Amino acid sequence: MSxxxxxxxxxxxxxxxxxxxxxxxxSLFVLIGPGVLFTFIFSYIPLLxxxxxxxxxxxxxxxxxxxxxxxxNFDFLxxxxxLLTITENTILYNIAxxxxxxLTAILAAVFLSEIASRSFKKITxxxxxxxxxxxxxxISAFVxxxxxxxxxxxxxxxxGLGKEPVDLYSxxxxxxxxxxxxxxxxxxxxxxxxxxxxxxxxxxxxxxxAEIDGAHVFQKVWxxxxxxxxxxxxxxxxFNIGSILKGQFDLFWQVIGNNSLLYKATDxxxxxxxxxxxxxxxxxxxxxxxxxxxxxGLILVSVVNYILRKKSPENALF
Amino acid sequence: MFKRDKYQITFNILGFSYILVMxxxxxxxxxxxxxxxxxxxxxxxxxxxxxxxxxxxxxxxKLAFGTSVSVMKAYGVSIGITLAGTFLGLMLMSMTAxxxxxxxxxxxxxxxxxxxxxxxxxxxxxxxxxxxxxYFKWTNNYLALIxxxxxxxxxxxxxxxxxxxxxxxxxxxxxxxxATEFVIFTRLILPLSKPGLATIGLFLxxxxxxxxxxxxxxxxDSSMFPLQYFLQNIIQSTEFARKSMMSGIPFSVDxxxxxxxxxxxxxxxxxxxxxxxxxxxxxIKGLTVGAVKG
Numbered sequence: 001m002s003x004x005x006x007x008x009x010x011x012x013x014x015x016x017x018x019x020x021x022x023x024x025x026x027s028l029f030v031l032i033g034p035g036v037l038f039t040f041i042f043s044y045i046p047l048l049x050x051x052x053x054x055x056x057x058x059x060x061x062x063x064x065x066x067x068x069x070x071x072x073n074f075d076f077l078x079x080x081x082x083l084l085t086i087t088e089n090t091i092l093y094n095i096a097x098x099x100x101x102x103l104t105a106i107l108a109a110v111f112l113s114e115i116a117s118r119s120f121k122k123i124t125x126x127x128x129x130x131x132x133x134x135x136x137x138x139i140s141a142f143v144x145x146x147x148x149x150x151x152x153x154x155x156x157x158x159x160g161l162g163k164e165p166v167d168l169y170s171x172x173x174x175x176x177x178x179x180x181x182x183x184x185x186x187x188x189x190x191x192x193x194x195x196x197x198x199x200x201x202x203x204x205x206x207x208x209x210a211e212i213d214g215a216h217v218f219q220k221v222w223x224x225x226x227x228x229x230x231x232x233x234x235x236x237x238x239f240n241i242g243s244i245l246k247g248q249f250d251l252f253w254q255v256i257g258n259n260s261l262l263y264k265a266t267d268x269x270x271x272x273x274x275x276x277x278x279x280x281x282x283x284x285x286x287x288x289x290x291x292x293x294x295x296x297g298l299i300l301v302s303v304v305n306y307i308l309r310k311k312s313p314e315n316a317l318f
Numbered sequence: 319m320f321k322r323d324k325y326q327i328t329f330n331i332l333g334f335s336y337i338l339v340m341x342x343x344x345x346x347x348x349x350x351x352x353x354x355x356x357x358x359x360x361x362x363x364x365x366x367x368x369x370x371x372x373x374x375x376x377x378x379x380k381l382a383f384g385t386s387v388s389v390m391k392a393y394g395v396s397i398g399i400t401l402a403g404t405f406l407g408l409m410l411m412s413m414t415a416x417x418x419x420x421x422x423x424x425x426x427x428x429x430x431x432x433x434x435x436x437x438x439x440x441x442x443x444x445x446x447x448x449x450x451x452x453y454f455k456w457t458n459n460y461l462a463l464i465x466x467x468x469x470x471x472x473x474x475x476x477x478x479x480x481x482x483x484x485x486x487x488x489x490x491x492x493x494x495x496x497a498t499e500f501v502i503f504t505r506l507i508l509p510l511s512k513p514g515l516a517t518i519g520l521f522l523x524x525x526x527x528x529x530x531x532x533x534x535x536x537x538x539d540s541s542m543f544p545l546q547y548f549l550q551n552i553i554q555s556t557e558f559a560r561k562s563m564m565s566g567i568p569f570s571v572d573x574x575x576x577x578x579x580x581x582x583x584x585x586x587x588x589x590x591x592x593x594x595x596x597x598x599x600x601x602i603k604g605l606t607v608g609a610v611k612g
Contacts, residue, residue: 027499035414049445111333135528290442
């Protein structure tokens with residue numbers, strides 16, 4: 001929509017005023033030009049590729065000449081229950097990420113902001129923030145170190161305790177907890193920094209009033225701090241929901257990789273698309289799943305935004 | 319009074335224990351990697367990885383740095399794409415953010431939405447892959463690792479928020495003195511947004527340094543792998559480790575492959591841990607500004 005406004009100004013007064021604006025502020029248009037062009041090439045042109053979602057790709061006919069099949073790819077994804085599994089996993093994992101991610105971060109932020117010692121605060125905050133900075137590839141090194149059947153630390157400890165080593169790759173259920181743990185590990189520091197900033201912004205007067213009323217520290221946290229950081233929670237929530245669109249591909253791919261035994265419990269839309277793209281080269285199917293994810297994400301963000309606009313308009317994104 | 323102290327003590331005990339547990343949780347994986355990287359191959363094969371190196375040795379590091387140029391090459395690739403990407407990305411985004419922050423620019427709302435929309439809806443992985451590989455033909459080309467990441471809407475809006483806080487009157491008075499937009503931008507706005515540029519640049523640089531995804535899609539030639547993708551291949555395949563590290567050396571039981579995986583992980587993460595204390599506060603600043611709705 002906004003694209004049209006830029007590329008082909010509609011006739012009538014708005015177009016004329018764009019032209020007038022261009023004459024008046026030519027240098028501003030020159031400055032923003034490269035950014036607009038870049039975004040057009042790397043974000044808008046790929047939208048044309050969504051056409052592949054409606055074709056049955058084969059190498060002989062190539063991308064644009066493969067037969068047009070309408071909604072058949074989507075039909076297949078629905079009927080083969082692939083879509084159901086990956087949607088369910090995507091939603092459930094993200095709910096778990098949001099709950100545990102925010103819970104651990106809020107706790108850390110509340111404790112850190114109430115604990116007096118500055119150096120303790122500084123050091124521990126740095127330690128918790130560290131995982132945010134490292135590459136997701138490092139997580140696959142951790143997974144290998146911890147859970148590898150032959151050399152893993154876990155089995156090493158189990159053997160030390162006189163127990164049988166476990167092959168975690170045959171225990172599908174356990175990977176849910178591993179994924180959520182690594183998610184918490186990665187973003188605990190990041191999230192708690194944001195909550196701490198929110199707590200720092202609370203009006204001192206409210207604290208003092210609560211203290212005069214004789215509130216003890218738990219009451220202060222419950223009645224003063226928590227209500228004040230609700231709006232921060234909503235900002236982070238919107239952010240998290242927006243990122244469903246992009247998935248948590250890095251995390252899932254680095255922890256699970258191409259491990260077909262675990263798909264049922266750990267396959268999300270992104271991993272399915274990536275695998276389809278890089279192993280079976282079924283461009284049509286992969287694009288269809290990707291399009292489904294984009295639409296799904298857009299609807300989700302719009303719905304949550306709509307609810308926010310009704311309940312607390314100041315937190316709505318648009 | 320006494321009762322209140324009791325609550326405070328309970329709270330402090332809970333708080334300190336929780337924070338300490340979380341810190342241990344955050345550090346343990348790093349500790350295991352470091353311990354593993356110093357353990358001799360023989361010990362890992364018979365006993366597995368553990369919290370302390372059973373037989374201490376530097377073999378893995380000697381192998382990683384000594385007998386092969388692969389790690390150093392991957393280092394060079396990563397440093398190159400990080401510097402180039404961060405520099406070009408900052409240029410592109412600062413120009414764009416500047417215009418978006420100009421209140422006198424009438425269409426800034428529409429243009430902002432033009433960039434914002436890409437966060438809400440995208441073509442997904444496949445059209446992106448096709449664009450880069452089929453149309454630009456950037457397979458086995460460093461451009462595939464640099465160019466696509468130059469702009470991120472999130473960082474763009476972060477930078478715009480920084481620039482919004484610069485008083486408009488500074489630019490206006492310069493304009494009255496006859497300065498052009500380019501002069502205002504390069505001589506006044508850019509120097510004034512240094513803290514913002516530092517934060518954005520660090521986020522951007524971190525993204526480039528940690529990226530493995532673009533390499534996994536577009537780089538086939540293992541001598542062109544950036545560090546993180548190189549590490550991923552080392553971890554996932556012993557075969558790759560042998561081929562890329564030990565060409566020419568006879569393989570024996572003592573040749574570190576298991577500890578080499580851990581040592582490579584340490585080497586790939588080292589620079590970040592080293593720079594971390596210096597840059598942390600910029601990230602915190604960026605995050606707290608970014609959390610405020612743009």
